[in-house]
Amino acid sequence: MEFSGTHQAFRDRWAKTDDEMCKHSMSFHLHNTLRKEFFASYLYLLEQIPLVKLYAVTCEYIKGEKQFYYRAQNFYKDVPASEEGMMGDFVEISEIDLEGSRQFLKKFVGPGKAGTKRALDCGCGIGRVSKGVLFPVFESMEMLDMMEEFILHAHEVYLGDYADRVEAYYLYNLQEFSPLTKRYDVIWLQWVACHLTDKDLMEFLMRAKQSLRPNGVIFIKDNMARQGCKLDPIDSSIIRHLDIMKNIIQTAGLTILDVEKQEGFPEAIVPVWMIAMH
Missing domain, CATH: 3.40.50.150 (Vaccinia Virus protein VP39)
Structure with missing residues (x-):
């Protein structure tokens, strides 16, 4: 892919952050959860959206349901x-x-x-x-x-x-x-x-x-x-x-x-x- 060079640099930067990050920190928890749910996509998404905001609109739970799905359900309620x-x-x-x-x-x-x-x-x-x-x-x-x-x-x-x-x-x-x-x-x-x-x-x-x-x-x-x-x-x-x-x-x-x-x-x-x- 034509953007693979830039993305690899971003991936390398995150790998370094992983090594240095305290595994008990909230940042590690958010990052690790995102990595499990979006194993193929999360680094591309993090290039555009800060970690905390990305976690909130994807993996955070509302009324017992992951917000990623909760938002979709609400959106389609208004679709004719x-x-x-x-x-x-x-x-x-x-x-x-x-x-x-x-x-x-x-x-x-x-x-x-x-x-x-x-x-x-x-x-x-x-x-x-x-x-x-x-x-x-x-x-x-x-x-x-x-x-x-x-x-x-x-x-x-x-x-x-x-x-x-x-x-x-x-x-x-x-x-x-x-x-x-x-x-x-x-x-x-x-x-x-x-x-x-x-x-x-x-x-x-x-x-x-x-x-x-x-x-x-x-x-x-x-x-x-x-x-x-x-x-x-x-x-x-x-x-x-x-x-x-x-x-x-x-x-x-x-x-x-x-x-x-x-x-x-x-x-x-x-x-x-x-x-x-x-």
Whole structure:
């Protein structure tokens, strides 16, 4: 990565600080906690945000829940259950996004590849990706989201006749969800990996790998930073550089099959990449 030299100097400086820091100090505690939760990202984040502030918006607990997730839950309470809400006011690129996903999925599903029995849509929202990409391919779907309003709208309104082919809806936070083993041909995560800490994303991917049927594939489609990482403390999303995301995936023990950039989006939008793995 083009910024690796600067980042390595920062990493070396923190390593020196670690050696000299009193292990019983509050600074060490905060730093050590961040390093566990954001093992692939924390140094990039510390280049932008002071340690104390970064800890407060990520690892600090509010009402028994980690603030990183508490803030996201609060943010989505105000997001309307509509395509506009799901696309963050970029609804005009929705069809471009769906077509890119269809073409990428097509590479991995079919004879000698992943089957078409069942898929899981993680962070499904109202079912935009399920309806536009997954239902036309798979016999049945299971859908997961942390917002009850989104799931109800999907079932009662948005999915139409496709709702009859939903085997299960899961009202869960992804970091707490354990899918059944050997159940899915495809697991799709779109614009949801960015809402997990590095540690929770890694651990979910490990569980997801065990839930794949033979030749099954996991897909991540998400915003990727042009360099380093960027944290949005409002909706608790972390945009990682593609190489950082690959690090988390490989640490989880998965093999990356293919990586492709979503084309056709305006240049002003953060780059979106698709990753297939098993």
